[in-house]
Amino acid sequence: MAEQPDRGHRMREVFQTQLQEVQVRLVEMAEDTVRIMEKATKAFTESNVQLADEAIAIADQTGNKALALDELVIRILAKQSPVARDLRILVSALRISASLERMGALSGHIAAIARYRFPGSAIPAALHSTFVEMGSLDVELGRKCVQLLRNTDVDFAREIQAEDARVDELHRHVFDVVLSDDWNENAMFTVDVTLASRYHERFADHVVDISAKVSYLTTGEWNEQE
């Protein structure tokens, strides 16, 4: 009776299918953050209230998607009691889903500013091109995050980890402009660009965090001996 090996083999197959399901859902969440950021940055830089509403509608669902994914991960942990790399993948999935949820919220906040100021603009002319670039960098980083979650390639993960430098630079540039003597905009613009710049920067931070987790998964010193 080769029942035991068969059952073990079947358990392993079930587990692989479950891991794939986790990966598919992470990719979907990452795709959502790209969709939200694409719409949010257009809404913000072009005062487009319809796109803002669409961004906010998708952002409103990310919390539930993260919750559902976390529940799936916990169910797998309970059923399969994975160790070593399998366990690391699942714990990383929990952290990555938390980052993706925050990315959805942050890009939703950018859309909310645009919506709040409509039909006016939330950005004065002096910073328009800066925010166009920041938004496009965040969308690009979001797309790379999708790709990374699909291929989990460690070199690609390392590459992405340096890519928020330009976003950080633009974030500092926003403050330089706002704090310069030439800045004569009202406080509303100052508040809006301060927060929007912060949200863009945090979005990029989370992509870097996710990349670091994927690197760690592949290369990290993992020691389950105490």
Place this chain on the structure above:
Amino acid sequence: MAEQPDRGHRMREVFQTQLQEVQVRLVEMAEDTVRIMEKATKAFTESNVQLADEAIAIADQTGNKALALDELVIRILAKQSPVARDLRILVSALRISASLERMGALSGHIAAIARYRFPGSAIPAALHSTFVEMGSLDVELGRKCVQLLRNTDVDFAREIQAEDARVDELHRHVFDVVLSDDWNENAMFTVDVTLASRYHERFADHVVDISAKVSYLTTGEWNEQE
């Protein structure tokens, strides 16, 4: 030979000791966030650069403490393969440590603003009392978070979940003041109070998130059947 039950009993004892260790470390991290916020709010409202430095020094350690705690949790998951409530406690510990890490970073950011503006003040007179109250509410919430992680009392957890309402109100008040016709401060003040207010609000959010997790641990529908 009653070896098996003995071993099971011993495993259970080891597990309880490990869970206690996780709890002790979470409490320590929460105590750190209180210490950071106490120093940061004083630094920020009284332009005290020494307290700002002390706050930043503690905040700099929170990342490593969170990492060490997460590693401990992963080791326990690998060794003990817990299910049901035990598994939930450990997964919640991962999430709570992430929130505590962010709370340390956010209060550190408040101290960093104070340090950056020293010897000047980062807050104009019109908002001084608002930030004194916000800071003191955050410290109070932090202390309740410490207490909650010690006693994990579900009624207390529910009580805390409503307590960020006043912080949210003060956060909105900051914007009302900044966007009113009476606000004639320079852009530097506008930027500083906008970000500081956001950091205070997010700190309180995380306490609410932690309370929600503790409630869920005690009352949540937990179903490990698929």
